[in-house]
Amino acid sequence: MTASYLQRATLLLLVAIVLLIYVFPYAFLVSTSLKPPQDALEIPPTLLPQTISIENYTNIGQFPAVQRSFGNSIIIALLSMAISIILAVPAAYGIARYSTWLGKAFLMLALVTRLIPTVSIGIPLFAIMRSLGLIDTHFGVALAHSTISVPLAIWLLASFMESIPRELDEAARVDGCSRFGALFRVIIPVAAGGISVTAIFVFLASWNEFLFSLLLSSVGVKTAPIAIAEFKSQYGIQWGTMTSLAVLYSLPVIAFSLLMQKRIVAGMTMGAVKG
Template identity: 85%
Template sequence: MKSSLAERAILYALVAIILMVFVFPYGFLVSTSIKPPVDALAIPPTLLPQRISFDNYTIIGDFPVVQRSFGNSTIIALLSTVISIGLAIPAAYAIARFATWAGKLFLIAALVTRLIPPVSVGIPLFAIMRSLGLIDTHLGVALAHSTISVPLAIWLLASFMESIPRALEEAARVDGCSRFGALFRIIIPVAAGGIAVTAIFVFLASWNEFLFSLLLSSTGVKTAPIAIAEFKSQYGIQWGTMTSLSVLYSFPVIIFSLLMQKRILAGMTMGAVKG
């Protein structure tokens, strides 16, 4: 880049301000979580902790329900990832390679039904889950989450698969591979990067979902967002503990986004620009 030094300095300063504004809320959350619990309520507030204390974190040990909810969230998000990816791979392959009208129609229908407010779908969904005996099970909640993420997963994967040269597959087919064989031996390994990105999206969608988790679980499989939201009403207001829970809860999200950001970007490229 040959832009002048002054121009670049202004640009950096501007973005630094924007960055400060946008990182600020999260920074405030982290800073509150390492204050002593009583300081969390101080009026007026202090931006940085005057005293450092991890009481807000150690106190979580007293709440087994909250601890269990993190386990539930993990199991449900993993299950939902396996189900969504398992359903999306063959469907995306069919849409990318055979361009069937049924596939396209299904994809459009699935994206449109996502526009309906989930609150009005909740009641019939509960009835269906109940008749299948899936209320308050990991599988039930995971399936509900999968219905949210499968259309997006198919869409992302299809764009990844479209970018794989057909020649690769045809070579395999000439060598006597069936279509299943080609899918498993050629497409899946080559699209592994895309599959991983999609899996992360699906995982995070399930990890963050609130409404269906609330409706479909009672005590057995309560997820972390619900436990955090309930925390307030159940144990009085403990803003400090709310912040430490929120920080812990955001941890996987941050890790994934830092580790995988190049991949996520690639996924976006495929999905958005070519899809």
């Protein structure tokens, strides 16, 4: 018995060390953002702020372009969310309710397209968006983000809809609803929870996306990740302000993920274990 206690203690110790390695960078980021700006550049840096200051956060006011980039990110993520949900809800319903050749082909395609280098799609997508006049517009970037998130949204939604009993939409049909009626009056209200989880997923995918935003936006609709990445070269080393931007930028993501941990894990392992 003592041996297994010892094993267990070693295991716990190892897990704790790895935990520290994982939590430390986040803790350091938050701690640096709360130091007065001049302390942020101290050599060697201290782990905890000597004095707590929100100056790094108020300093963001000096960079209107960066502030605008957060606005752009929110608009683009909301647009991409709307596009994805509008397209994915009926498609997921079609796939979940009828096992057709088209549905199966789609699910396969959605997987295969994930294997193609994003940049290979990026170049022609840039050309297409350019001829449609959508370069450097919120809608264009949102559309590009939707190409990534729609397949994901369909995978997620189809699994939610499969769990809704068929009797429910059949009852609605008997009561004289059309197929569309059944979808809008019965299925969507019942699946509202699943749809909102998917919507948040899509929002976060767009919020974090880097490559398409880089290719398709220049001055006008630059998103937050691009603005933060370019911050150093544009404004010199303002370590303190950068950390406060990074905290503000990651906060919504971490908050949502904590709330939806189970769903996110389910979404990630989908296709991995079954396939």
